Amino acid sequence: MIRDNCPEGATTKQRLVGTYDKQRSGPTLVCLGGVHGNEPAGVLATERVLSVLKERRIPIKGRVLGVIGNIEALRRGVRHVEVDFNRIWMLERVERLKAEQNGANGSVEEREQLGLMSTLHEIFREAPEEVFVLDMHTMSADGDPFALFGDTLPNRKFASGLCAPLILGLEEHIDGVVLDYVNSLGHVTVGVEGGQHDDPRSIDQIEAIIWLALFSAGMIREEDAPEVARARQKLSIAARNAPPIVEIRHRHPIQSGDGFQMKPGYRNFQAVQQGEILANDNDGPVRSPEDGFILLPFYQGLGNDGFFIGREVKGAWLKVSALLRRLRFDAVVHWLPGIRRHPTQTDTLVVNRTKARWLTMEVFHLLGFRKRRIDGNTLLVSRRKPQLSNGRRF
Ligand SMILES: [Zn+2]
Known part of the structure; x- marks a missing residue:
């Protein structure tokens, strides 16, 4: 067993939520939850899916694993302890951290990062075929689920099977997200936002997304798992009020002390107009720079993203x-x-x-x-x- 450098000496075993496989060949699906510690829904949904797979001994091609991102933040129920765990995965920074192996002296998140890297690389080394990584989050605002990814063709194909609105280009506005790092290693990656942090429906919705991810990766058959059809139905209903594909065009960054206050009542995919006052900060009103849809409006807790503005992309564009x-x-x-x-x-x-x-x-x-x-x-x-x-x- 590889010991990693987590606080309290967490091991790869502690970072694993569970695993299920029937044969070594086939794809590997990593369900990554708790990258933000106040977002446990992904971990809980993974536990549910794994227990159904095991109880019913559902035939599976390949292997599915549940992995925890930031164990210490999850234990404390906070987004992060010292720094945002989903903003520290720039390649140069990761290389430096690996070279220094600065486990004992680094921040809580750096120790977690070394631990998660060791677990993920062990999984990637053992994977006989294609690897898919699903990074599961929840949001401070109310809203239905959606999927985010760097726009490569394999990512698109995998994400299209999840029956959720597709968001392109978020990683262009945010540096150092864990999925960007995993993508750069050549694996298929999709992030999902499952709903509001404390809403129990978020766990149900992420559970549905995991069933569809297993199907989209070619690991389970619909005839063995009626959960797939039920998930498709559930998520299609949730997605009916959102445009199918949105490209992120603008991010409003915030810093502690700038007095940022989102105006109440904004939901994901709500249409906004250029010049509309979306929030206030110490410098006065914060307006939307263009017409579009608002995503991830910031309502509570820790974070550096005030809101994002996206624009609908037509399906024909993706084909071209x-x-x-x-x-x-x-x-x-x-x-x-x-x-x-x-x-x-x-x-x-x-x-x-x-x-x-x-x-x-x-x-x-x-x-x-x-x-x-x-x-x-x-x-x-x-x-x-x-x-x-x-x-x-x-
Ligand atoms: Zn998150």
């Missing part, structure tokens, strides 16, 4: 982008005027915004790139990591 990516149009985009490859960073393009004025960020999104940085006239975009499993590409 899938086609362009299969044609590998991204591989020749640097031939266009004003675009060149980054001299040292692979999968990164340097865009001269004066010369390539006609190329908007939407076009780069279409081709599977994400915005990295804007320096005056220069835009840096990076291609999302290609998936490694089965030779499939983004």
Whole structure:
């Protein structure tokens, strides 16, 4: 048994909620819960699914595991103890932490990070085939479930099976989320928001999402598990008031002490208009920068995200982008005027915004790139990591 560097000497065994398999071959599904400690619904929903699978001995291809993200924060029932556990997974930072192995001296979250990394890498090493990671969260505001992912084709395929509205591009606005790190290792990843933190329906909704994730990953058959059809029905009803696909366009960051107060009553996917006053802070009213849908309005507790504004994406856009990516149009985009490859960073393009004025960020999104940085006239975009499993590409 690998001992990790968690507080109180937690081990991989303590980080595991449970596991279920019938045969070693097949996909691996990791249900990751409690990345934020005040969001236990994912862990509870995983326990429920595992106990049904075991009780009824439901046939399964591959292996499903439940894993806890931040054990100490979950034990205390707080979002995080020292730093947000879902903002510290930048590749360079992770590499530095691994090199230092600074378990004893680091923050609570750094010790948790070393522990979770050790557990996840052990699971990934043992996985004979494709790995899917489902990161399960809940929200401070009321609202129905939705799924978030970095826009690669395998992530899209997996997320589309979850019968929840799909949110693209959140990771472009937030650095260091755990799923971005796991995605960069070549695994399929989707995050889910299951409902309000303390609403018991959130556990039911996440349970439904896990059943659909097992089915979407090709691990269980509907004839063996009527829960799949029931989950589809439950989530389709929950999703009927939201647009099917939304791209995040804006994040309003907040800091402690800036007096941010969301106006009461906003729900996820509520339509908002440009200029609408959504909140107040020490500088006065905070307005929506554009027309769109509000997501994750911040109502209580700890956190740095005031709200997000998204815009509906039409299904045809996804089809065009899938086609362009299969044609590998991204591989020749640097031939266009004003675009060149980054001299040292692979999968990164340097865009001269004066010369390539006609190329908007939407076009780069279409081709599977994400915005990295804007320096005056220069835009840096990076291609999302290609998936490694089965030779499939983004
Ligand atoms: Zn969360």
